[in-house]
Amino acid sequence: MANDIPNSIPDLETYIRQLAAEAKKASRALSSVSTNLKNRALLTAAARMRAQKASIQEKNRFDLAVGREKGLSPAMLDRLELSDKRIEDIAKMLEEVAALPDPAGEITQMRVRPNGLRVGKMRVPLGVIGLIYESRPNVTADAAALCLKSGNAILLRGGSEAIHSNIALARILQESLKECGLPAAAVSFIETTDREAVRLMCRLNGLVDVIIPRGGKSLIETVVELATIPVLKHYDGNCHVYVDKDADADMAHKICMNAKIQRPGVCNAAETFLVHQAMAGDFLQNLIADLRRNRVEIRGCERTQKIDPAVKAAAPEDWDKEYLDLIVAVKIVDSLDEAIDHIALHSSAHTDAIVTNNYSAAMRFLRDVDSSSVMVNASTRFSDGGEYGLGAEMGISTDKLHARGPMGLVELTCEKFIVLGEGHLRE
Amino acid sequence: MANDIPNSIPDLETYIRQLAAEAKKASRALSSVSTNLKNRALLTAAARMRAQKASIQEKNRFDLAVGREKGLSPAMLDRLELSDKRIEDIAKMLEEVAALPDPAGEITQMRVRPNGLRVGKMRVPLGVIGLIYESRPNVTADAAALCLKSGNAILLRGGSEAIHSNIALARILQESLKECGLPAAAVSFIETTDREAVRLMCRLNGLVDVIIPRGGKSLIETVVELATIPVLKHYDGNCHVYVDKDADADMAHKICMNAKIQRPGVCNAAETFLVHQAMAGDFLQNLIADLRRNRVEIRGCERTQKIDPAVKAAAPEDWDKEYLDLIVAVKIVDSLDEAIDHIALHSSAHTDAIVTNNYSAAMRFLRDVDSSSVMVNASTRFSDGGEYGLGAEMGISTDKLHARGPMGLVELTCEKFIVLGEGHLRE
Numbered sequence: 001m002a003n004d005i006p007n008s009i010p011d012l013e014t015y016i017r018q019l020a021a022e023a024k025k026a027s028r029a030l031s032s033v034s035t036n037l038k039n040r041a042l043l044t045a046a047a048r049m050r051a052q053k054a055s056i057q058e059k060n061r062f063d064l065a066v067g068r069e070k071g072l073s074p075a076m077l078d079r080l081e082l083s084d085k086r087i088e089d090i091a092k093m094l095e096e097v098a099a100l101p102d103p104a105g106e107i108t109q110m111r112v113r114p115n116g117l118r119v120g121k122m123r124v125p126l127g128v129i130g131l132i133y134e135s136r137p138n139v140t141a142d143a144a145a146l147c148l149k150s151g152n153a154i155l156l157r158g159g160s161e162a163i164h165s166n167i168a169l170a171r172i173l174q175e176s177l178k179e180c181g182l183p184a185a186a187v188s189f190i191e192t193t194d195r196e197a198v199r200l201m202c203r204l205n206g207l208v209d210v211i212i213p214r215g216g217k218s219l220i221e222t223v224v225e226l227a228t229i230p231v232l233k234h235y236d237g238n239c240h241v242y243v244d245k246d247a248d249a250d251m252a253h254k255i256c257m258n259a260k261i262q263r264p265g266v267c268n269a270a271e272t273f274l275v276h277q278a279m280a281g282d283f284l285q286n287l288i289a290d291l292r293r294n295r296v297e298i299r300g301c302e303r304t305q306k307i308d309p310a311v312k313a314a315a316p317e318d319w320d321k322e323y324l325d326l327i328v329a330v331k332i333v334d335s336l337d338e339a340i341d342h343i344a345l346h347s348s349a350h351t352d353a354i355v356t357n358n359y360s361a362a363m364r365f366l367r368d369v370d371s372s373s374v375m376v377n378a379s380t381r382f383s384d385g386g387e388y389g390l391g392a393e394m395g396i397s398t399d400k401l402h403a404r405g406p407m408g409l410v411e412l413t414c415e416k417f418i419v420l421g422e423g424h425l426r427e
Numbered sequence: 428m429a430n431d432i433p434n435s436i437p438d439l440e441t442y443i444r445q446l447a448a449e450a451k452k453a454s455r456a457l458s459s460v461s462t463n464l465k466n467r468a469l470l471t472a473a474a475r476m477r478a479q480k481a482s483i484q485e486k487n488r489f490d491l492a493v494g495r496e497k498g499l500s501p502a503m504l505d506r507l508e509l510s511d512k513r514i515e516d517i518a519k520m521l522e523e524v525a526a527l528p529d530p531a532g533e534i535t536q537m538r539v540r541p542n543g544l545r546v547g548k549m550r551v552p553l554g555v556i557g558l559i560y561e562s563r564p565n566v567t568a569d570a571a572a573l574c575l576k577s578g579n580a581i582l583l584r585g586g587s588e589a590i591h592s593n594i595a596l597a598r599i600l601q602e603s604l605k606e607c608g609l610p611a612a613a614v615s616f617i618e619t620t621d622r623e624a625v626r627l628m629c630r631l632n633g634l635v636d637v638i639i640p641r642g643g644k645s646l647i648e649t650v651v652e653l654a655t656i657p658v659l660k661h662y663d664g665n666c667h668v669y670v671d672k673d674a675d676a677d678m679a680h681k682i683c684m685n686a687k688i689q690r691p692g693v694c695n696a697a698e699t700f701l702v703h704q705a706m707a708g709d710f711l712q713n714l715i716a717d718l719r720r721n722r723v724e725i726r727g728c729e730r731t732q733k734i735d736p737a738v739k740a741a742a743p744e745d746w747d748k749e750y751l752d753l754i755v756a757v758k759i760v761d762s763l764d765e766a767i768d769h770i771a772l773h774s775s776a777h778t779d780a781i782v783t784n785n786y787s788a789a790m791r792f793l794r795d796v797d798s799s800s801v802m803v804n805a806s807t808r809f810s811d812g813g814e815y816g817l818g819a820e821m822g823i824s825t826d827k828l829h830a831r832g833p834m835g836l837v838e839l840t841c842e843k844f845i846v847l848g849e850g851h852l853r854e
Contacts, residue, residue, distance in 0.1 A: 119815045230828045251850040258852040378848025401657045402828040405844045417832045421805025423678040425685040
């Protein structure tokens, strides 16, 4: 088996503009396709994923071999692998997306103006979504399924390590579309590992409606810097748990532990605990002891260090870090205000939680913390499209415009005004 | 009276970043201010506008004198002028915005998940809005009022011709805020005519949440090219009226005339009529005659020219033009499909209308025309925040993300997820 994916394409710009133009054409066709037909394509793809498992895995093994040669870490190789279970998960996801309600076409807020004109809104697909992502090949199928269901075309640009696996999955999706009489270009994949492709994608004004970069901070920053089309950013999660003076100590302990250790490597895990000084006694000592038992490294403010001299000093940059690891920063604060100010300064505006039984404190935290998810008495780990009941998610937006927090099918659509008159003229 | 506004400021970047940082601080304070207090500030500003009319007009006369020296057209000078009536209109607008419902704080979609977790959304201000605009000084007050009401701070950058008038209006708004104990920096104005300010505003990541450019196409294109923060674009309106084969001829005639001549200089006036071939007889001849009577220049396709040889030939670029004048392009099409395809190719996706009594044609047009407003049997001139019942508008977005079409108070806010638990932990 040979690596047949080019590292560069002679006229990359023409190639990518051509792909995007085909995707745009497909998106126009798709916007008027019935939900039944879109579902049939999703179910066809699910069946094909199962039937063509062996050939997907053959391509996947190639990526794994190249990855091993390149010295990828075992964790990265694990993320790359399309095991039997992962392919079955992809097939199930396709079936689940088929079962979700289709947001496109919904008409709302239809009101009659004093002159008899009817004005309302109709939900429609965005058009063409450009997705730039890294490593995990199942994102190819997840994103394509959500876009197809909501009537959008997608232009995919995956990470080089997974390129053979990604193309194998994209082709199955394309064949499924064709089998159902839908345009294959609704799922378009940029078949090169050339990094220049990212820059070109960012400037497809008039062809691509929004770029979603999913990956490391530097990828997102590059896209933001280059893009002349709208970007929905998925920045990291520097999430906080604030333990208020009126917290139930037992509940606060459990929430802190869950938020930190249940799955430390994901964006909705907590990175900093803010502890009210009234809770800096037994509660904090027990928490520190339990964190240590669970091999969590603690980096504390000076006051935390006074309570437990074995705690390492937090450097100023610790307050801004997303550790994604068994490390936590701990700061003792004098008040709810100080906690809210700290969060305003250091949070990545992803998810922040308060633990309290004080009504006013809960209400103030909900109102004044400006993050995509704000929680009372719950672990930050719940910040997730599935947990919120969105059915599936395209990612977690840390932007304020258009989509904030977990993005489901609805966030892949927009609303246009529709106006129904009976010969109405403006006076 | 001397021109005391500097053309350049020694350290412009520091000045603008300082202003933006103050605005951001003000936005945090504003987000928790009661609607009553925001309304009191708006009503205070209305009273001050009336009381300080003479001093506003003194500054305005200076701008007018400079404009006359520079040779501004009478139309431009008229737009600049703050007559008694215009200042009264500003005061009334402030009172009207005070009377509108406050969108911030609304909690919706609160649902209980199977595990008992309550998940919903809370509507909150965006934060700091950066507005770049041209000529008309009343925009200063309109935009500031809408931002204040929705809990946002605003960073204003107006056109150089109106700089003294703009500063006079901004200062009255700032004094009104102070009088009510609110931070004056909630209305921040960049007090220089240096064009470099636009570039610097576009890159205030972390300080400004969205940039809204209102003005000519080249201004918007410049902002899109430079911006690393989200942009809500307000592009021009190349609006279409499609007269279907099943149109009521009399209704179609009146809608075409209203859309073209009732106020030709605005973005929601029609620029192109698409006429089904079945309507290319008496209907089109009467329409052409009536347009001529009203001094409208007609630029037609070849088939239109055959019907009336006096019609000037439309050049290919005519189909993409926003004339903003008594000129209209006319094209005969063979079908609804051809009309929809023409609109997809040439419309600026602002407002497009069909005139028909055919149910299927109306439904297809509504669904398949991808513009911010799509109308059946109504004049495109209705595409307006006031006409839609939004109360007031920040502009008309031709973007698909976040806000599409007339932007009211709601579009100056976003929704964050709020999660209410009872000690919930993720399993």
